[in-house]
Amino acid sequence: MLEVRDLEVAYGSITALHRISLRVEKGKIITLIGSNGAGKSTTLRAISGLLRIRGGEVWLDGKQITNLAPHLIVALGITQVPEGRMIFPNLTVIENLQMGAYRRKGNLKADYEYVYSIFPILGEREKQVAGTLSGGEQQMLAISRALMSKPTFLMLDEPSLGIAPLLVRTIFEKILEINRQLGITILLVEQNANLALEIADYGYVLETGRVILEDRSEHLRTNSIVRESYLGGA
Numbered sequence: 001m002l003e004v005r006d007l008e009v010a011y012g013s014i015t016a017l018h019r020i021s022l023r024v025e026k027g028k029i030i031t032l033i034g035s036n037g038a039g040k041s042t043t044l045r046a047i048s049g050l051l052r053i054r055g056g057e058v059w060l061d062g063k064q065i066t067n068l069a070p071h072l073i074v075a076l077g078i079t080q081v082p083e084g085r086m087i088f089p090n091l092t093v094i095e096n097l098q099m100g101a102y103r104r105k106g107n108l109k110a111d112y113e114y115v116y117s118i119f120p121i122l123g124e125r126e127k128q129v130a131g132t133l134s135g136g137e138q139q140m141l142a143i144s145r146a147l148m149s150k151p152t153f154l155m156l157d158e159p160s161l162g163i164a165p166l167l168v169r170t171i172f173e174k175i176l177e178i179n180r181q182l183g184i185t186i187l188l189v190e191q192n193a194n195l196a197l198e199i200a201d202y203g204y205v206l207e208t209g210r211v212i213l214e215d216r217s218e219h220l221r222t223n224s225i226v227r228e229s230y231l232g233g234a
């Protein structure tokens with residue numbers, strides 16, 4: 001579905017991605033794991049069209065989308081949930097959901113019902129101002145807002161960041177549910193390699209802007225480099 005070939009991105013004279021290549025198969029969950037500064041967010045932002053790609057290509061369903069404008073990339077079905085969630089704190093839950101659907105016409109009732117079935121707490125807090133939600137609830141809202149644009153390809157940037165461990169597990173279970181129920185292909189960026197590899201089909205390990213390993217998740221979980229560096233030696 002999505003293919004990244006020899007992607008190169010730089011911030012000024014500093015190269016952040018050194019020709020990385022990724023393949024994301026339709027309907028799967030793919031994870032990109034790596035430590036702080038490895039280039040995970042840079043990869044997602046380049047795919048979304050938010051950063052200029054200096055070298056390499058991005059293909060979606062056989063169509064080249066390299067350096068296309070972000071709104072055109074969204075229109076093709078790619079939606080990103082950014083790191084730090086970036087919900088609208090002064091708008092209510094339902095207003096945030098509406099913003100996610102701004103490109104769409106027609107009745108959104110079934111869509112609200114779907115996201116509330118996945119995250120019932122959001123239904124209960126429909127009229128609450130989003131900035132007063134807990135970190136975990138805000139993450140649920142950010143994911144739900146992304147779903148309102150009806151993506152076929154969803155990119156999540158560290159959904160576990162700053163969230164209580166118990167809620168993190170719930171959110172990961174919901175990501176899996178969304179993938180299975182809606183058939184949405186997911187690219188999941190995470191520092192929490194343990195959980196990411198639990199729900200992903202396939203994973204890539206990024207280190208200082210290079211893919212150093214890739215394999216099926218169950219193989220990565222037993223890989224000694226991954227265990228030492230990303231699974232706390234467990």
Ligand SMILES: Nc1ncnc2c1ncn2[C@@H]1O[C@H](COP(=O)(O)OP(=O)(O)OP(=O)(O)O)[C@@H](O)[C@H]1O
Pocket residue numbers: 011014016034035036037038039040041042043083191
């Ligand atoms: N706006 C920017 N200007 C200059 N350098 C940047 C900028 N954003 C990121 N970088 C650099 O690019 C590299 C990759 O950063 P990136 O944010 O993609 O990492 P990451 O894997 O998402 O890390 P984290 O887990 O901390 O979010 C880092 O060395 C970072 O310092």
Ligand SMILES: [Mg+2]
Pocket residue numbers: 040041042083157
């Ligand atoms: Mg990041």
